Amino acid sequence: QSALTQPASVSGSPGQSITMSCTGTSSDVGNYNYVSWYQQHPGKAPKLMIYEVSNRPSGVPDRFSGSKSGNTASLTISGLQAEDEADYYCGSYSSTSTSRFGGGTKLTVL
Amino acid sequence: QVQLQESGPGLVKPSGTLSLTCAVSGGSISSSNWWNWVRQPPGKGLEWIGEIYHSGSTTYNPSLKSRVTISLDKSKNQFSLNLNSVTAADTAMYYCAREVVSDAFDIWGQGTMVTVSS
Numbered sequence A: 001q002s003a004l005t006q007p008a009s010v011s012g013s014p015g016q017s018i019t020m021s022c023t024g025t026s027s028d029v030g031n032y033n034y035v036s037w038y039q040q041h042p043g044k045a046p047k048l049m050i051y052e053v054s055n056r057p058s059g060v061p062d063r064f065s066g067s068k069s070g071n072t073a074s075l076t077i078s079g080l081q082a083e084d085e086a087d088y089y090c091g092s093y094s095s096t097s098t099s100r101f102g103g104g105t106k107l108t109v110l
Numbered sequence B: 001q002v003q004l005q006e007s008g009p010g011l012v013k014p015s016g017t018l019s020l021t022c023a024v025s026g027g028s029i030s031s032s033n034w035w036n037w038v039r040q041p042p043g044k045g046l047e048w049i050g051e052i053y054h055s056g057s058t059t060y061n062p063s064l065k066s067r068v069t070i071s072l073d074k075s076k077n078q079f080s081l082n083l084n085s086v087t088a089a090d091t092a093m094y095y096c097a098r099e100v101v102s103d104a105f106d107i108w109g110q111g112t113m114v115t116v117s118s
Helices: none
Strands: A009-012 A018-023 A035-040 A047-050 A064-069 A072-077 A086-093 A099-101 A105-109 B003-007 B018-025 B034-040 B047-053 B058-060 B068-073 B078-083 B092-101 B104-108 B112-116
Touching: A009 A018, A018 A086, A018 A105, A035 A064, A035 A072, A035 B104, A047 A064, A047 B104, A072 A086, A099 B047, B003 B092, B003 B104, B018 B034, B018 B092, B018 B112, B034 B068, B034 B104, B047 B068, B047 B078, B047 B092, B058 B068, B078 B092
Parallel strands: A009 A105
Antiparallel strands: A018 A072, A035 A047, A035 A086, A064 A072, A086 A099, A086 A105, B003 B018, B018 B078, B034 B047, B034 B092, B047 B058, B068 B078, B092 B104, B092 B112
16 A cells, blocks of 8 residues: 655744645545644654644644645644654555555754 | 553564564553554654454555454453564564554554564
8 A cells, every 4th residue: 555645854943834745545635534643753652743634632732733635634833843853744544444654754943 | 541562572583473562551452442553664654554453353554464463362451463474674663552533543652673684
């Protein structure tokens, strides 16, 4: 099964907003509102940041928001902070009842 | 607070079987969750391996399905991963994770590194 497509890297300065994308197909992102986003710092396990396209788990700052249009989901981080620098992965449910992840986006805070 | 802890050999020989266990603490493996395995080769992205429900139902990544078995042991409150016929391409950090709702993994173990080498 193919991975979801994410840009390799994005960057922004402290205080700015950035948006990263996650492109799938009509068999996954486009057909289900079961898109999630994970933050992973070096040497750490992934952390759930967004589920069901736009919902934040308890404890995740409201600077993090998610959306979806067609086959593409997006994660926006506003008011960038140094600690936001990490790898971000999207995930989606698929029509074959399986899960898949994107290749990951490295966020650099300049 | 549910916690997950992976355990198993850190080194497996090529063509052998990789066997890992994920111990669940602070909660029951019989709860209404799917229990998952995810791996991450060094410097690469996440790959979903498969999942198991407390009923024993399983779903696997089609690319690994022929080599993967996930099982659970309710008496020990843990679930396991077996991956056979391993090669160097199976070298990765292996994570277990709980799927809470809608295909979202809210709790992860710390991960265990497995190297396939002779």
